[in-house]
Amino acid sequence: MADRVLRLESLSRSYGKQETKVHALRDVNLDIPRGSFVAVMGPSGSGKSTLLHCASGLDRPTSGSVLLDDVDLTTLSELELTELRRTRIGFVFQDYNLIPALTTEQNIGLPQWLGGRKPSKGDISRVLSWVGLESLRHRRPSEMSGGQQQRVAIARALVTEPEVLFADEPTGALDSNSGRELLQLLRWMVDEQHSTIVMVTHDPVVAAVTDRVLFLADGQIVDVLDLPTAEAAAARMAQLEAGAS
Incomplete structure (x- = not known):
């Protein structure tokens, strides 16, 4: 793929030993194009979060490679x-x-502080404008709604202009209106800022906002749905949950 930002090669992840071993991922191969919005769906225990954690470097695979451009995370x-x-x-x-205890702008700048760099006021103001929270820069989390807090979390993830943004059920704790607004923001990030987003979701309506849905079952990618509709994603999930891969 000419403009691939992320590649998983023969990626496997298992936990435990001998007869108690659990294979969370089994020989997964995947390319993520730059500037795409990809959803990951599957029944409970199918390996969705493990895939996200291994692909983002939060967890190490048992075998295989994770290539971010030309860097092998493993x-x-x-x-x-x-x-x-x-x-x-x-x-x-x-x-x-x-x-x-931190304000909105302090939470957003935290990754840079932890990395030994003073956060740029310009960078923080830019991502605050993206997520529509310029007027809340001095508020603390307890003074904001769940939707506003999730927007702060997205701004924090975006402040370093990452090559890939991973999201694990980002709308899961939000009401329907806040969830819809968050999805509009993520879609805007892909369309206007050319972000690359890989998102785990269980909700077909959420998946319908993306460019492509990857379906996992038993640690393997068993299907791909391009330009998904909520109806098509729901139908495929029903098949997987019924045990038909």
Whole structure:
């Protein structure tokens, strides 16, 4: 693929030993094009979050490679991997993971502080404008709604202009209106800022906002749906949950 930003090659991840071993991922091969919005769906226990964690460098695979452009994450030391996650990869969790005592702009600048760099006011103002929170820069998490807190978490993930943004059920803790607004923001990030987003979701309506859906079952990619509709994603999920791969 000419403009691939991420490649997984024969990626496997297992936990436990001998007869208790669980194979969370089995020989996964995948290319993610730059500037695309990809959803990952599958039944509970299919390996969705493990795939996201291995692809983003939060977890190490048992075997195989994760290539971010020309860098193989599996060959990096823990220190090198930490630096790469701070500068080239963004991650958004379902539960926000904001620091309660910090303001919005302090939470956004935290990755740079932790990396020994003073956050740029210009960078923080730019991502605040992207997520529509310029007026809330001095508020703390307890003074904001769930949707606003998730927007802060996205701004924090975007402040270093990562090559890939990973999101694990980013709308899972939000009400329907906040979830819809968040999806519009993510879609805008891909269309207007040319971001690359890989998102785990269980919701076919959420998946329908993306360019492509990857379906996992038993740790393997068993189907791909381009330009998905909610109806088509729901139908495929129903088949997988019924045990038909």
